[in-house]
Amino acid sequence: MIRVTLPAHLRTLAHVNGEVKLDVAEPVTQRAVLDALEATYPMLSGTIRDQATKERRAFIRFFACQEDLSNESPDAPLPEAVVNGVEPLMIVGAMAGGSR
Amino acid sequence: MSSVRVLVGTRKGAFVLTSDGTRKQWDVSGPHFGGWEIYHLKGSPADPNRLYASQSSGWFGQVIQRSNDAGRTWETVGNKFSYEGGVGTHLWYDGTQRPWEFARVWHLEPSLTDPDTVYAGIQDAALFRSTDGGQAWQELTGLRQHTSAPAWQPGAGGMCLHTILLDPKHPGRIFVAISAAGTFRSDDGGTSWQPINRGLRSEQIPDPTAEVGHCVHRIAMHRSRPDVLFMQKHWDVMRSDDAGESWREISGNLPTDFGFPIDVHAHEPETIYVVPIKSDSEHYVPDGKLRVYRSRTGGHEWEALTRGLPQQNCYVNVLRDAMAVDALDPCGVYFGTTGGQVYVSGDAGDSWSAIVRDLPSVVSVEVQTLS
Numbered sequence: 001m002i003r004v005t006l007p008a009h010l011r012t013l014a015h016v017n018g019e020v021k022l023d024v025a026e027p028v029t030q031r032a033v034l035d036a037l038e039a040t041y042p043m044l045s046g047t048i049r050d051q052a053t054k055e056r057r058a059f060i061r062f063f064a065c066q067e068d069l070s071n072e073s074p075d076a077p078l079p080e081a082v083v084n085g086v087e088p089l090m091i092v093g094a095m096a097g098g099s100r
Numbered sequence: 101m102s103s104v105r106v107l108v109g110t111r112k113g114a115f116v117l118t119s120d121g122t123r124k125q126w127d128v129s130g131p132h133f134g135g136w137e138i139y140h141l142k143g144s145p146a147d148p149n150r151l152y153a154s155q156s157s158g159w160f161g162q163v164i165q166r167s168n169d170a171g172r173t174w175e176t177v178g179n180k181f182s183y184e185g186g187v188g189t190h191l192w193y194d195g196t197q198r199p200w201e202f203a204r205v206w207h208l209e210p211s212l213t214d215p216d217t218v219y220a221g222i223q224d225a226a227l228f229r230s231t232d233g234g235q236a237w238q239e240l241t242g243l244r245q246h247t248s249a250p251a252w253q254p255g256a257g258g259m260c261l262h263t264i265l266l267d268p269k270h271p272g273r274i275f276v277a278i279s280a281a282g283t284f285r286s287d288d289g290g291t292s293w294q295p296i297n298r299g300l301r302s303e304q305i306p307d308p309t310a311e312v313g314h315c316v317h318r319i320a321m322h323r324s325r326p327d328v329l330f331m332q333k334h335w336d337v338m339r340s341d342d343a344g345e346s347w348r349e350i351s352g353n354l355p356t357d358f359g360f361p362i363d364v365h366a367h368e369p370e371t372i373y374v375v376p377i378k379s380d381s382e383h384y385v386p387d388g389k390l391r392v393y394r395s396r397t398g399g400h401e402w403e404a405l406t407r408g409l410p411q412q413n414c415y416v417n418v419l420r421d422a423m424a425v426d427a428l429d430p431c432g433v434y435f436g437t438t439g440g441q442v443y444v445s446g447d448a449g450d451s452w453s454a455i456v457r458d459l460p461s462v463v464s465v466e467v468q469t470l471s
Contacts (some may be wrong), residue, residue: 009135009160013176043176047160051180052202059159093159 002033003088010048010091014041018090028083031060031074048091059094102304104426105170105468106434107151108442109138112460114153115442116171119455123432124457131345133165133172140207140421140464143170143388146214148468154205154220160202164220166234177234179221181205184239190224191253200224200244207421209264221261225252227290240290243276248295248312255279255315255334262420267326274343275329280315283331285344296344297456300333315359318420322369324396330372330399332362332420337374339399350399355386359406365448370398370432373425373433375418383438384415392435394449408452409443416441421464428469436462 001021022036031054038045038099045051048060054074056062062069062074065079065087102121108114113131132138133155135390141153143400147162152345153165162181165174181202191195203223205321211217216233226244228237243261252259260279272289284298295311302466305313315334322328329349335358351357354378365371372395378386385391390409416437426432434447436442440459445452 007159009157013160013163043163046179048160050161051184057159058159095159 001085002028002036003085004033004037005088005090006044007091007093008035009093010044013043013047014017016041021076026083028078030069030074030078030089032073033089034079057075059096061092062089064088102428103470104255104428104432105143105148105462105470106424106442106455107141107143107171107466107468108436108459108462109141109153109464110420110436110440110460110462111137114138114141114155115456115459117442117455118375119261123428123444129171129458130173131460132206136160136163137204138463139167139204140466142208142210142466143468144215144218145212146210148470150210150215150233152208152210152218153322154208156204162202164208164234165207174322178230178236181220181226181237182230182239183226183244184241185245188244188330189250190259191251197470199249200226203258203379206260206262208263212266212268219266219274221264221276221297223258225259225261225281226256227261227264227274227276229290240286242243242286242291243284243293246284246293246295248281251310252278252281253313263316264324265319265321265322266327268323269326271432273326273343275319275321277316277319277331279317280313280334282312283316283319283329284346289337291414296340297343297347299340299347300338301336302320302334304334318362320362320364320372322364322366325369328369328398330362330364332359332374334358334380337362337399348360350394350395352400352402354393354402355391355444359418361418361435363425365427365433366425366427368431368448370450372399373423374402375423375435377417379456383417385417388413388415390414390416390437392433392445392452404446405449405452407450409447410453414439419463421466422462424465424467426467426469433465434467436465438462 004020106117113134115130144150151167155163192198207221209219220228263277265275327343329340394406416439423435434446438461
């Protein structure tokens, strides 16, 4: 099982507490995990990736194993520790104060 | 006994304010969707328990929420707003052409007759419609594909379609307003559109009387007389008596004719309300005084309404969607400020009181009159 952590606003939107666990067929990539996440929680579609382009939204980050994977190819394999469920893929709202 | 439900969208969530018909004691519910920007929420005229809300965030984008029980519970519905066909381009700040790009939903306008049909005005400017309660959205492409569209340009808040008026007497007639393109009308349910900006004069554009390019802030109508439209433009308060074919200025004795909201009394089609703002570069009320101005003559002659409103050291703004009227008698008038106050007048504007004073900055106010 792939473990995914979500920012608080998206946990509220998806009506979940704590981590989300997903079955994802190999190869386990960002794209595959996000496809599985949106299939399980359709209300998250468009909140992490743009609806049309499927590109990461500007103020979303992907962290795992103390690494920032945000700018990695969405089709690159995720770290083995994420694939094995040892570490979560962390979906994070970027540290950005905003103007309001 | 009648009651009212006031739907308030703020920069950090939605609030629902309810009262009986006296409009003296209020229950406050919220924040709903705390931390999210709620540009607009509105109830269906055909089913007052059906509410729609536009929820957005700089981090997480656009979400649409729907309630079937008057806001007690909510469910997410569709948030896919895909421009149909060729995306095309519009004028950008630097004079270049730029492709349309979805940013957010500014305004949700439920059908007058069908709770499952709702229109969405979005940024970059386009009109969408859902006929299944907000699950799927289809663009009404005739507007964005109008031949003038490459000349549309964003206002300071973005190129937003912020006003949608559904004509209750002429089925298929829709009015929309776009900043900064102007006002448009469809007579065939949104298939085709024509600009209706004749008579507008905007000194801030190269041709002050151009067909498009005007920064219309808000338009309003009385449902008994939908051919009469009132407009708060960037500068100038305007009126049309022929469904937008021509406009004339009615700013009259207003202290300044810059502002955002405009609305019409529920029972007196010639009584209108605006909130003058100092200028386009100073978005707050003039002289530190929060004054609603009312005309009982359809414009030109305005009176300041001040009783119960702060008359010193006040520097708030009232945004375009942040004023509404109820259908009780006497008519109730409501508005919200960027300072987080929501004011009510239960006597058509003669006197005011704050329902709440410390909400996040208010973006929109709508009211439902319930029997």
